[in-house]
Amino acid sequence: MTRKPNPAIQILAAAPRGSGLPAQRRGDGSAVFEERKRRIGENEAIFRDVNRKVRRLDPNWMTILCECGDAACRDQLVIDPDEYARTREDSTLFILRPGHEAAETERVVSKHLEFWIVQKRPGLPAEIARATDSHAG
């Protein structure tokens, strides 16, 4: 078997940063705190888009990139495609490695061996998650 570069990493390298995000300011926190929340949400949205483009090589499982708010994180995780599809139906849900959640912007709603599913908290985090979800109806 020939060794091919990971398509997810290739897409990630070409992913635009900071595009299409809501710029409005809300009165429920300091500007610094909101900037951090915005950055976490923006990063998670990028990884969500990357994962959508990952080609499925095996019908029974898929390998995706951790969708946590850490821009430096390149962890991968294996998920059941059906579970992935169900999670993607809600714009405010993200899939990440256990322990990678950012408590101030999201809460863990489901724990699995390889990954946790988190939901963005109401307010700015959820708004960013929805605004950046190009597939939301």
Ligand SMILES: [Zn+2]
């Ligand atoms: Zn991570």
